[in-house]
Amino acid sequence: MSITKAAQGYLKRLEHRLQRARVGAGRATFSNFGEERILRKYIAELLPAGTSRTAVDIGAGDGVRGSNTYALFREGWRGVGFEGSNRKLCKLAAAYKHYPRVSAANCVVTPSNVCALLNAYDIEREFGVLSLDIDSYDYWVLDAVLSEFRPRVVVTEINEKIPPPVKFVVSYDPAFQMTHHFFGYSIQSLSELAARHDYAIIEVEYNNAFLAPRELEGVRPLDATTAYRRGYLERPDRREKFRANENMEILHTLSPAEAVNFLDEFYAQHRGKYELSAGDDVASDAEENAGSRATPESYTQADTQADESVRETARG
Numbered sequence: 001m002s003i004t005k006a007a008q009g010y011l012k013r014l015e016h017r018l019q020r021a022r023v024g025a026g027r028a029t030f031s032n033f034g035e036e037r038i039l040r041k042y043i044a045e046l047l048p049a050g051t052s053r054t055a056v057d058i059g060a061g062d063g064v065r066g067s068n069t070y071a072l073f074r075e076g077w078r079g080v081g082f083e084g085s086n087r088k089l090c091k092l093a094a095a096y097k098h099y100p101r102v103s104a105a106n107c108v109v110t111p112s113n114v115c116a117l118l119n120a121y122d123i124e125r126e127f128g129v130l131s132l133d134i135d136s137y138d139y140w141v142l143d144a145v146l147s148e149f150r151p152r153v154v155v156t157e158i159n160e161k162i163p164p165p166v167k168f169v170v171s172y173d174p175a176f177q178m179t180h181h182f183f184g185y186s187i188q189s190l191s192e193l194a195a196r197h198d199y200a201i202i203e204v205e206y207n208n209a210f211l212a213p214r215e216l217e218g219v220r221p222l223d224a225t226t227a228y229r230r231g232y233l234e235r236p237d238r239r240e241k242f243r244a245n246e247n248m249e250i251l252h253t254l255s256p257a258e259a260v261n262f263l264d265e266f267y268a269q270h271r272g273k274y275e276l277s278a279g280d281d282v283a284s285d286a287e288e289n290a291g292s293r294a295t296p297e298s299y300t301q302a303d304t305q306a307d308e309s310v311r312e313t314a315r316g
Contacts, residue, residue, distance in 0.1 A: 030070045033241075034205050035155055039068060039129060042153045042202065042210065045218050047128055051152065054127040055079040056118065058109050058141065059134040062088050063095030068131040068155050068208075070095065073102045077128070080121045084108040084134075111140040111172055115148045126150045133157040133208075136176040139169045139185040139193060146197040153212055154199070160207035160232050161248040162186035164224040165279035166259050173273060181248060182270055188279070191224035204231025206238065 029036045047053075053076070057069040060081030064070050073079065078101035083092050086106065093104040103121060107113075130151040132138055142156060161181060162168045168186040170176070185193075187209060191201055194211050200221035203210040209227065212219045222230075232238055233252065239245070248266075251259050256278035263276055 030064055030067045032066045035068045035208050036071050038203055038205055038210060039153065039155060042212065043128070046212055046216050047152050052124055052126060052128040053077045054123060055129040055131070056123060056127060056151070057081040057131045058114070059083070059132065060092055062091035063104070069129065072129065073099050078102060080105055080123070082107060082109050082117065109134065109141060110174065111137070111144040114141050114144050118145070118149060123149070126152060128152055130154045135178045135183045137170055137172045139189060140172045143193055146199065150213055152216065153210065155208050155210050156190070157184060157207055158187050158190055158209050159184040160242070161245045161251065162263070163233065163251055163259070164188040164191070164228055165256050166263070167192070167275065167277045167279060168263065169275045171273050171275065182267055187224045187228050201227045204228055206232055206235065206241065
């Protein structure tokens with residue numbers, strides 16, 4: 001009986017693996033939304049033949065599901081995927097095992113070690129694609145990378161619920177743990193970071209922004225407001241895709257100063273661990289509105305359970 005049960009268990013696991021293989025083989029894309037298609041477009045436009053075909057994936061996950069780089073590695077690109085989770089690393093290594101020019105690295109990437117890690121894996125200064133998604137202090141890691149490297153296309157997750165011109169950045173904390181809506185940076189903060197390094201936002205796809213060096217021929221810069229409006233705010237299906245953001249929809253009806261007040265109350269438990277402002281031109285309005293400001297309690301009656309949930313997005 002035990003042998004029979006063991007055989008049945010093996011057959012079930014085998015069938016499950018075959019099913020996953022069939023699904024994977026038939027997938028048109030590996031990324032969450034249209035990131036893979038957008039990357040292909042900018043690779044064709046901005047990376048002429050003979051330029052770097054190296055990709056770096058920081059926060060690579062299992063290497064396949066929701067990946068912005070797996071399709072590139074399948075096409076022969078070289079590179080490395082960094083993942084801090086031991087559990088995910090096993091899947092990441094399995095995903096890369098047939099690609100000898102791609103490495104799976106088990107380490108927590110920080111602003112202080114990221115450049116040393118890239119150098120350790122022989123990543124050239126002007127490499128092809130950087131994908132960054134670590135759900136935490138992404139801002140500081142990107143700032144460190146762009147201080148020493150000049151990737152030709154960058155795709156990085158933003159905190160999509162925070163509209164411009166509001167600036168929001170999670171402070172660097174090596175013990176950071178993502179909680180409901182508290183992670184990353186707003187598109188306005190990304191825009192200013194990019195400008196400091198002479199990069200431009202060129203597109204937004206829901207919760208991912210694409211950047212490129214301004215000196216590249218063919219780069220068409222977008223300001224933060226236009227990119228956000230086209231790539232997130234005016235997308236007709238965004239509320240369906242990001243249902244967990246319902247309790248933040250009020251931000252799109254508030255002035256920048258009111259939005260800052262709202263967020264400061266919403267993130268009250270994290271005070272001292274983030275930077276938040278309405279922008280230089282409107283920050284002073286916050287003082288005037290302090291007596292009658294909007295608060296999370298005013299608009300999020302149904303949010304008592306959501307604060308403990310993980311963001312419900314398509315990234316899985």
